[in-house]
Amino acid sequence: METSLYNQLAEKLADHIRSGAIATGERLPSIRQLAKREGVSISTVMSAYSILEEQGWVEVRPKSGYYAIKQARPSLAIPSIAHTEARPIVATTSQLVMDVQRNGFRSNAINFSRATPANDFPIAKHLQQSYTRQARTRQHLGVGYTVPEGSEELRQQIARHAIDAGVAVSPDSIVTSIGSLNAMGLCLQALTQPGDVVAVESPCYYGILQLIESYGLRAVEIPVHPETGMSLEALKLALEQWPIAAIITVSNFSNPLGCSIPEDRKRALVDILEHYEVPLIEDDIYGDLYFGERRPKAIKAFDTQGWVLLCSSVSKTIDPQMRVGWVMAGRYYEDILYRKFVNLVATPLLPQLACADILSQGIYERHLRQAREAYRQRYERLADLASEHFPSATKISRPQGGIGAWFELPASVNATELYHHAKDQDVLIAPGEMFSLNKQFRHCFRLSYAYRWTPEREDAIRRLGEWVTQRVSPTNTFDQ
Numbered sequence: 001m002e003t004s005l006y007n008q009l010a011e012k013l014a015d016h017i018r019s020g021a022i023a024t025g026e027r028l029p030s031i032r033q034l035a036k037r038e039g040v041s042i043s044t045v046m047s048a049y050s051i052l053e054e055q056g057w058v059e060v061r062p063k064s065g066y067y068a069i070k071q072a073r074p075s076l077a078i079p080s081i082a083h084t085e086a087r088p089i090v091a092t093t094s095q096l097v098m099d100v101q102r103n104g105f106r107s108n109a110i111n112f113s114r115a116t117p118a119n120d121f122p123i124a125k126h127l128q129q130s131y132t133r134q135a136r137t138r139q140h141l142g143v144g145y146t147v148p149e150g151s152e153e154l155r156q157q158i159a160r161h162a163i164d165a166g167v168a169v170s171p172d173s174i175v176t177s178i179g180s181l182n183a184m185g186l187c188l189q190a191l192t193q194p195g196d197v198v199a200v201e202s203p204c205y206y207g208i209l210q211l212i213e214s215y216g217l218r219a220v221e222i223p224v225h226p227e228t229g230m231s232l233e234a235l236k237l238a239l240e241q242w243p244i245a246a247i248i249t250v251s252n253f254s255n256p257l258g259c260s261i262p263e264d265r266k267r268a269l270v271d272i273l274e275h276y277e278v279p280l281i282e283d284d285i286y287g288d289l290y291f292g293e294r295r296p297k298a299i300k301a302f303d304t305q306g307w308v309l310l311c312s313s314v315s316k317t318i319d320p321q322m323r324v325g326w327v328m329a330g331r332y333y334e335d336i337l338y339r340k341f342v343n344l345v346a347t348p349l350l351p352q353l354a355c356a357d358i359l360s361q362g363i364y365e366r367h368l369r370q371a372r373e374a375y376r377q378r379y380e381r382l383a384d385l386a387s388e389h390f391p392s393a394t395k396i397s398r399p400q401g402g403i404g405a406w407f408e409l410p411a412s413v414n415a416t417e418l419y420h421h422a423k424d425q426d427v428l429i430a431p432g433e434m435f436s437l438n439k440q441f442r443h444c445f446r447l448s449y450a451y452r453w454t455p456e457r458e459d460a461i462r463r464l465g466e467w468v469t470q471r472v473s474p475t476n477t478f479d480q
């Protein structure tokens with residue numbers, strides 16, 4: 001019957017949009033093309049399109065056609081702001097961190113725990129070619145150590161790309177490192193003594209907490225608003241109360257919440273640094289992976305006095321295997337250079353040359369455009385799956401970029417138990433406990449949505465949701 005035909009066609013197209021086979025923003029076939037392809041009448045296609053329009057799956061653009069849009073779904077709320085302890089805490093080793101790290105390499109597991117970029121983009125092939133070409137044509141072995149500041153070609157490319165983040169620096173003010181975490185470690189060594197207090201985000205990327213622990217520092221956790229980043233009000237209070245030696249923040253698309261500090265608050269943050277004369281280590285490792293119209297500026301863009309040490313790497317945009325990172329060290333340049341020498345002597349040349357080669361070509365920008373759109377869609381799919389399979393009291397962050405989302409479960413549900421249970425079933429997540437020193441995120445976890453969705457990955461989300469649902473009694477509510 002013609003009636004069921006147009007319903008069936010509408011359902012089929014909705015399925016394609018839901019699964020991402022038809023991407024958000026993609027133009028659907030014209031009425032005539034679709035009628036021909038499906039072997040149905042023009043009026044059947046017109047009826048199917050008007051159902052999809054009514055249901056919010058497509059929109060009509062005058063003189064252009066039908067375009068897929070994201071359907072308004074019953075979305076889950078965003079996570080709450082953290083209740084932090086307003087005192088510095090001595091960082092203590094989390095065995096859990098190493099358990100998650102080690103298990104993250106199990107090849108048979110469905111992995112949502114690692115914040116690593118997807119490897120299904122063409123950049124992987126370009127990278128391989130670049131390594132091969134550089135290895136063949138450039139002398140990188142038998143040249144002794146390289147200069148401590150790192151490859152000049154790479155530093156030039158880093159300085160060129162920094163303009164996109166609003167940062168104007170000379171290549172001579174950049175020091176290369178073995179990734180961003182190493183860069184932050186060099187900064188902490190230069191800025192602190194054991195026992196000093198460092199202000200960190202809450203929740204905070206666990207690698208930073210482990211750095212703080214390994215240097216014998218104390219951390220004061222500053223709550224992060226799930227949409228606007230580190231609370232400047234709480235930071236000011238902490239600066240009044242404690243002799244804070246340094247602040248660390250992931251300014252754009254923080255890990256794990258995915259939020260960014262808005263521009264006016266970045267300016268205000270720099271005012272705070274100048275007022276209290278305290279340095280800030282900025283980690284902008286996710287800044288290029290924005291979902292919006294333009295790249296957010298770095299805090300460093302507003303820093304005229306050199307209080308900001310901007311760290312980053314290509315671990316999230318190209319490949320963490322490269323181990324190429326850097327720091328723009330501001331007024332601490334000489335000290336950072338010395339720390340790099342003491343820790344590493346120098347960094348290997350070949351990855352730096354390959355990185356400079358990739359950054360100098362248009363393929364990098366093309367890759368970023370593709371990766372941003374893929375990650376945005378992959379997050380949308382995760383949010384859809386979460387609202388389908390998790391209890392409605394679950395909260396999920398709305399990243400404005402990056403590759404990770406933060407889940408907040410009802411307070412009674414232990415996400416570390418979920419981690420162990422899921423691990424036994426070969427599904428890996430990052431338990432919330434690792435993202436703080438005071439165990440306050442036991443009911444939270446982080447999932448990386450970087451990898452392409454497959455039926456197995458989708459089913460794993462269903463299974464995680466089922467486990468949580470079984471543990472949420474009807475009377476359970478969130479502590480507001």
Ligand SMILES: Cc1ncc(COP(=O)(O)O)c(C=O)c1O
Pocket residue numbers: 115178179180181182205207250254255283285312313314315320324325
């Ligand atoms: C916020 C943040 N900073 C730094 C790192 C580590 O980066 P790299 O590989 O450049 O050391 C990660 C990795 O997950 C991260 O999420």
